[in-house]
Amino acid sequence: MSTLDQIPPVTTSPSPDAPAHATPQQGTPATGGPRPPARMTGRQKLVLTLLLGAQFTVAVDFSILNVALPAVGAGLGFSLADLQWIATAFALAAAGFTLLFGRIADLFGRKRLFIGGMTLLGLSSILGGIATSPAMLLVARVLQGLATAAVTPAGLSLLTTSFKEGPLRDKALGLNGALMSAGFTAGAILGGLLTDLLSWRWAFLINAPVAAAVVMLAPSTIADSRPAERARLDLPGAVTVTGGLLTLVYGLTRAGEHGWSDLLTLASLAAGAVLLGSFWLIEKRASAPLVPVQIMKRPSVIWGNVTGLLAFVTETSLVFLLTLYLQNVLGYSPLATGAAFGVLGLGTVIGGTLGGRAVSRLGNRATIVTGGLVQTIATIALVALGSSGGWIWLLLVATFIGGIGNMLMIVGFMVTATSGLPDHEQGLATGLATMTQQVGITMGIPIMSAIATARMNALHTGAAPAVLSGVHTAIIVNSVLVLAATLLAAAFLRSRRSTAA
Incomplete structure (x- = not known):
């Protein structure tokens, strides 16, 4: 098993809530003259590519079946009422076991859990692809959820321990957030393409070769990190x-x-x-x-995760609301709906790319507040959507801008929630952050669906006008939640700025 001597160890701030200043990168003079920007080594770039590829695959897996659900139901005999369990089985396992697996990664080895999770993801994807009954498919989805619960916190903690706190970690977390968010959008597009051109089974099977490549490369590429003494679970x-x-x-x-x-x-x-x-x-x-109480008393952990929770609740549920609008009001097909969200995916990639730089230059709090204000304005603009096809331009522009703002919030949240902590608590911190992400994604849709449905049921108009009114009402609530997250971050977070070393 190889080690990465080139990767500098993680450094922490004297106080988790005090402003942290990046320490000089390896090979940089400690004093005298301007320092060059921090750069990744070749090995760090390889580690980053491998970990980001795994996280992107997990994100795609979360959403790839959404547009394929009717085809899956028809192929395996799911009733219309039971279709939602294909998504629910995954979400229950992914959200329920993330914190536990994050702690197991700390105690027994992050690299081992990461490789095991990717192996499980590949095998469960094959099981789903060859499923011949609803029960077999649901078992595959539960196993995929468990794989996600293992891979995401283990991968994130390997990422944070591979880059010392400062500009390089901010950049890595920004790229991670961008690719994960883009993965949710890419999953919708890819699911529509595979279902229309081949079969819904390829929405499962496509994961297998990616997982196999990660499992083969990880042992010789990624260095493990674990505490010297193993505590009891x-x-x-x-x-x-x-x-x-x-x-x-x-x-x-x-x-x-x-x-x-x-x-x-x-x-x-x-x-x-x-x-x-x-x-x-x-x-x-x-x-x-499992979770030391003192870590939950740190403002960076508390308010960072609250902000992240609301960021994930709002953006993922907004995609659901706009899917209703595109298909039930404008009459778009599932494939056309997925393609429309490609613009949102582009915005999230740009936002994630800018997020690390924004944290380094502006600080985490200013990045979250700026992103929150941008997302709030872009979201509330969607209240103007009408029933004619011409309104698609407003949707595309607003989701693009809102995607940038949302990713600034998410990158700021990830930096806040994982900064100022020692190496042996990184799995716990990333487990909490991942749990926040999974719970936020799961909470958003039922909350916004209930709001939109209540409005629809209160009206006695045609189907399309009722859907449009319900979507408008839920969008207003969505905007209020984004604004609330922004105000909470501005009021309670302490800023941390990373200066280039």
Whole structure:
């Protein structure tokens, strides 16, 4: 197993909440004269490419089946009511086990978990591609969700420990955020293409060769990092947080289908709240807690994750709302709908590319606030959408600009949530950030769906006018949530600026 001696160790700030100043990069003089910009070594670029490729694949996997669901249902005999379980089975596993796997990565080796997760992703994708029954497909989706829960925090912690805190890490996190967000959009486009040109089965099978390539290259490319002493795994904490997240995500997903007054929805949400409350009490008393309570008291962790949660809730649910608009109001096909979101994907790539530079020059708080204001303005502009096809230009421009703003928020959130922490807590920090991402993605759609549906049901007009009114109402709520995240970041986050070394 090779090691990466060229990769400098992670450095941390004396205080997690104080402004952190980047220390000189390897080979840079400590004093005297202007310092050249920090540059990645060849090995760091290879590590970055491998890790980003894996994260992009995971992101594509999350959304690639969305436009293919009707074809999957017809091919395997899913009823219309049961189609949502293809997405729900994935989301439950991905959100419920992310924090646990992030901690397992810290304790037993991030590289090992990363490679194991990519192996599971490849095998489960093959299982889904050859599925002959609904049960077989749902098992594959659960396994894909578990693979995502392992790969995402392990990959992110390997990324943060491969680049010292400062401009290079900011750049790496910016590219990671850009590719993950672009992956969600690319998944929709790719799913439509594969389903129309080949078969829905290729939406699964396409993951297998990518996963195989990562598994073959990772052992000789990525250096592992783990604590010198292996602590005990907090099983009571693991059981309560995993159970709490599973029931919470199930309740939120069920709310989108049956409404917020459904008894099972309310029972699931209440059970989730009780289990998560129990988890907090257990962690306060545990000798080796899954989540040390002190880390949750740090403003950077608390408010960074709150901001990130709202950023993911709003943008992913906005895609859902605009899908309703494009297909039910303008009459677009699934393939045309996916193509329209390509402009949003371009905006997220640009926003992610700019995000690392913005954090280095402006600081994390200013980057989040700037991105939030841009996203708020772009989102509220969508209230003007009408029922004629000419309004597609407003949608394309607003989603492009909003995508840039959203990615500035997400990059600022990732830098905030993973900065100022020692190496042995990076898996925990990235696990929390990934859990925030997965829960936000899962929460957004049922919340916005419930708002839009309530408005539609209150009207006694034709289908298209009712959908348009429901979409408008949910867009207004979406804009308010973005603005709330922006104001919270401005009020409670402390700025950290990375200066080029």
